[in-house]
Amino acid sequence: MRSLTLHLKVLITVLVLLGVMVTAYQIFFLGIPVTEDETDDLWNIDAKVEFVASSKDPVKVQMFVPPLNRDYVSLNESFISNNYGVSVNRADGNRKVTWSARRANGNQTLYYRLVLTKRYSTEKAAIKGATFRDSLAVDGPEKVAAEALMAPIRQHSADVETFVGETIKRVNNLNDDNVKLLLAGDTSAQNKARVVDLLLSIAHVPMEKVHTIRLVADTPQSPELWLRSFNGNDWLYFNPDTGEQGLPNDRLLWWTGDDNLVTVDGGKKANVTFSLNNSEMNAIRLAKLTDENTDADFLEYSLYSLPLQTQQTFMIMVMIPIGVLVILVLRNLIGIQTLGTFTPVLIALAFRETQLGFGIMLFTVITALGLSLRSYLEHLKLQMLPRLSVVLTFVVVLIAAISLFSHKLGLERGLSVALFPMVILTMTIERLSITWEERGGGHAMKVAIGTLFAASLAHLLMMVPELVYFVFTFPAVLLVLVGFMLAMGRYRGYRLTELVRFKAFLKKADA
């Protein structure tokens, strides 16, 4: 007995843990939304390349496009151009698109469009970077100024992170004579970055220029320069103007290195303008889109990979255990009497088609008429099977009649009654009638009302859209339910109705 209890406890724990863990994995690691209404930002980035082609030479336009190996997932990428050949290639962690044409004339416009989202990004690829480099050649007064700057920087820093930050701060201090000398009057971000690069190279700290786009809607912008350095584990990003560390979340890395965004052979006046806008998208639809567009197939083994029609069937099916749970609680915890064990669940399923109020009405009408027929048949002394057949046929005729009448009256809802499970209705009538005879009308009414109540409750719960979505998306929840049901299997406490039933004991105790 005790070993059985232990066995059961272990089983329940395993099932519940498994259910919770699978669900948690889906929610926290795969990022599957918990509710259907959850939405996610979807960014639409357009880069418009304009240039003037010279009529003599072939045209070749090269532009960097985001490498997309960090944080973001691309849902759609397109290169829009007339009469241009397009090819994309990767080099040094950058991605470059090349448009080429033999002949072009006048103003040319090319488009690059990218749709991306932050959710459902796969794990980051292993990051590699250099941690050492040779010093850049420098001499004369620059060398002296650079070394003069280096001494306090070394003093005020402890590691790569603080060293880079300190360097950038020093370079931005325009009152410093050494800085003035190195900048040579040019205080652009580009030039500052060059000086920072120079200083860091003296200390053999590697540094890379990063060009980013800010994910902000409807604001004209050009790529923003950031600096980054590899500390052995991860890239550290620095703002070249302030020395602040850390790349804000809304920055999208477009390319790295010293090269320009766009290079045009056989053309001039190249210009790139960015326009961004964002839209919100239902998170679960986004998940499906992501699943199709990337090799992150986290929905592959979920119910969403089934054909749509089958999915709808399963949306109903996965709710049946919830309905069964309702019956279990009502019967074993509360002590409500129902006809049969799972009849209420089947009736609840029938309510799906008829709606609750109408369903209860139909159920009552058909059962009442069926009962009166049954009591009439009682006088004829028929055997069980023929009698049941007569009742079933009567139920079918009744349902047909109700459908016909309601159709003539223009109540389309009446037609849904056809889906009422007739055999269940017949059995309900039969059992109710036996209960009526054996235990009296009062008891039969009690059982019938209990059945309807259980069915309604199960129906209402099975129809909650959030619950349907949750169970359908995280079917492992059913394991938790099984755990609860197993625990209920050894529940020995009183049923709620028993508290009333045994009240006689207490009355005496009071007296």
Next chain:
Amino acid sequence: MFGLIKTWKALEARGIMGINRRNADYVLKYNKRNLYPVVDDKIITKERAMAAGIHVPEMFGVIETEKEIDKLEQIIGGRSDFVIKPAQGAGGDGILVVADRFEDRYRTVSGKIISHEEIEHQVSSILTGLYSLGGHRDRALIEYRVTPDQIFKSISYEGVPDIRIIVLMGYPVMAMLRLPTRQSGGKANLHQGAIGVGVDLATGVTLRGTWLNRIISKHPDTTNSVDGVQLPNWDGFMKLAANCYELCGLGYIGVDMVLDQDKGPLILELNARPGLNIQIANDCGLTQRTHAIEAHLEALAKDGITEDAEQRVKVAQGLFGHVLGH
């Protein structure tokens, strides 16, 4: 809410057994599924009992097929009173008790006059499984109609009062006398309106009763007191009940017995899921008593002793008897 918790605590303190506890701790634990047919099928019970030399009402015949319904006349023979039962009926449903013949017709115990065709229809309904537990085909059993002992005349309305004893592993735990009322239609089932009267295990003297979940001390039809009545041959009943453990092998059963005025104590049927109202009739919870028996069994198992029916009755009477003194 607090009221409910208070009720819960109070019931728990008195050791009142609920359905969930009965099912989990007793029915499922002590009753092996494969032995159920022995108690669920009254014909098998009867055959086993007869083989073991335990007294049961005489079986006149069994009808198994529709064809055999023709034999009904022959089975009944010239008898004017008999009982027709479904072999696998539950809760006393489908039982027809014929008390007398009236011209060509029969009179049931409740005074209703029925024709032979109606009896045949009843048998047919039984065969199709209308009253059987799972709804599957059943057999009909025609047997001796018990005439209750005169002792019950004063406290019973009509029908046959029976004695239910709950037996755990062969030890009688609690006993109740069930008296039919006008409302129960001559049937001795509590949910149909019969009265349950507690019985002292040691002496066989009745205690107060329960009717429709209430505690009563008078019969609602006869207004005679139901308590303080000495049941005759009580030790015979106790031994009969204790013997039923060996008979069927089920550890937790309700044994239903009657006292026939000619044949003495007879076993009517066994029940693998005995009801809980017996607690109200005895004004006592079952859990404490079953725990006492379980403790006793554990002690015996340690010493490697097993007790026979007579010893078990003594133990039970010693443990649970003489409640009147309290």
